[in-house]
Amino acid sequence: LNYSAKKLLTVVCEAALESRLIKDLTLLGAKGYTITQAHGAGPRNQRNGDLEGGNIKIEIVCEEKIIELVVSSLEKDYFPNYAVSVWLSDVQVLRQDRY
């Protein structure tokens, strides 16, 4: 089986940011994304997701170059104003042209 190394970026934020974030991800080169509804709490004890449409978890699998662009955008445009959690991990994919 012919695997390729990619990065999986997971972003958790308020659901109200979904359309804006998807637009940004797509413009920066992400070819796809998977979104699940979530709820939770962050480090300032704020509970998110119980009100106002909840939280979303967005996952994108990309090459590192795209991830860097997305993470830079998150840092600049989202971190100052929103409770956003972001983590990155290594994954292997098949059909690497999809990512």
Place this chain on the structure above:
Amino acid sequence: LNYSAKKLLTVVCEAALESRLIKDLTLLGAKGYTITQAHGAGPRNQRNGDLEGGNIKIEIVCEEKIIELVVSSLEKDYFPNYAVSVWLSDVQVLRQDRY
């Protein structure tokens, strides 16, 4: 704490495939699976999950031998006909007899 190395396989596909896929995973030796509802878009700009029951994300944690069988089945039986995203990562588990 007594960890064992396993593989986590994540499969994102249309929800209509759930029962067929679970049957295949189980026959191939996966002892368990976790499914969450999802929506998203893939590399051909198709939006999935907004219609027709949405997408699902299926996660299985297995030893590599089972993963190979599952991935081969996905390649042969699902990739030609369905929009399926698959990624693989390394995880550590406790109670390795569960996987």
Place this chain on the structure above:
Amino acid sequence: LNYSAKKLLTVVCEAALESRLIKDLTLLGAKGYTITQAHGAGPRNQRNGDLEGGNIKIEIVCEEKIIELVVSSLEKDYFPNYAVSVWLSDVQVLRQDRY
């Protein structure tokens, strides 16, 4: 970009355990968590999540010291009585003070 290595712990269990588990995670030092609804099956062929409120998947990103405490608590207080799946992986985070 300034990444820090952390651990991602994923716990899948029955939804009825949510409030108890969150209380324990928080007491043990986890600063945040993300919860998604799930369903699935485990190694004893039990199907969970179709009845009684379903399953939940809880994800926490922490430093290894906290993860060890949480996993020890799971082993002692949850594994003997509940169907709980747990896996651990390596992630990179930004803004490490959040974790």
